[in-house]
Amino acid sequence: MYKILIIEDDEIIAKSIEKEISNWGFTAKKVTNFQDVIPEFVSFDPQLILLDITLPFFNGYHWCSEIRKLSKVPIVFISSASDNMNIVMAMNMGGDDFISKPFDLHVLVAKIQAILRRTYDFSTQTNLLEHNGAILNINDNSISHKGEKVELTKNEYKILQTLLENKGKTVNRENLMIKLWETDNYVEENTLNVNVTRLRRKLESIGLTNFIKTKKGLGYIIE
Numbered sequence: 001m002y003k004i005l006i007i008e009d010d011e012i013i014a015k016s017i018e019k020e021i022s023n024w025g026f027t028a029k030k031v032t033n034f035q036d037v038i039p040e041f042v043s044f045d046p047q048l049i050l051l052d053i054t055l056p057f058f059n060g061y062h063w064c065s066e067i068r069k070l071s072k073v074p075i076v077f078i079s080s081a082s083d084n085m086n087i088v089m090a091m092n093m094g095g096d097d098f099i100s101k102p103f104d105l106h107v108l109v110a111k112i113q114a115i116l117r118r119t120y121d122f123s124t125q126t127n128l129l130e131h132n133g134a135i136l137n138i139n140d141n142s143i144s145h146k147g148e149k150v151e152l153t154k155n156e157y158k159i160l161q162t163l164l165e166n167k168g169k170t171v172n173r174e175n176l177m178i179k180l181w182e183t184d185n186y187v188e189e190n191t192l193n194v195n196v197t198r199l200r201r202k203l204e205s206i207g208l209t210n211f212i213k214t215k216k217g218l219g220y221i222i223e
Contacts, residue, residue: 002116003027005046007063008078009034009055013101017050020105021112037063038070042130046073048116050108051095053079053086061093068094070128070135070144074115078103129164131222134208136164148206155180156199163212163222172219196220 004026008014018028029044031037034056041049049067053060064075077090080101087098097111127138135144141157142149152160162179163171177192196212203211213221 001025001027002047002120003029003044004112005029005031005041005044005049007031007034007037007049007055007060008052010052016105017108021109024109024113026112034058038066038135039130039133041067042070042128042135045128047120048112049073049075050112051075051077053077053081053090061089064090064093064095066147069147069149070137074119076111076115078108129161131164131167134203134211136160143203143206143208145206145208150202150206152199152202153195155195156202159195159199159220160212163220167222170215170218170221176219 004021006014006017006028008017008030014030018030021028029040029046031040033040035058037058051060051064055063060077060079064077067073067075074096075094076097076099077095078099078101079086079090090098096115099108099111129136129138133145136142136157137144138161141152141154143152143160158180159176162176173192180192180195200212203209211222213223215221
């Protein structure tokens, strides 16, 4: 079933939304850390976001902009600041709909269902892998960190994906080479060295120094 992330600091409203959409079979999660929403967004990987405008630390426009750097997931603004200027701003920032508070929960559910039908009948969700603030986007072979983004080659992406999927574990060189070229045939090790070196340079360019560590005689690890 679809997962919906609720970014709303009013606990009463957030709980009522969570209860209602859960009754309709959706999996709901309320954000708890309003100072840094992105890790919860990445780990939950929702198919739709309900986003208030007035939030602690950073407003909803900020988080909409940050999420749009990573994903095309539908975002529905829910706010009492429903004047034309805020509605236009929400749409321009990447929002897909705007619901004014107070709202009827049945209307909210109907809008959620309509947006999900439109979005996922014709496309697939964005897949992300996250570790210590670094976010690998599986759909476009890019990695982002603190607002910076860099594109990866096919081989660089495969190396990073394999290491992230096995984070905390050493991946030996042989397994990496098989993953890269998907063959048991011999591949010169220097080719792997070149790809890892280039990948490390790209990671360093967005502030990810020493992100991939070498385990001498064993392979590579992301700790």
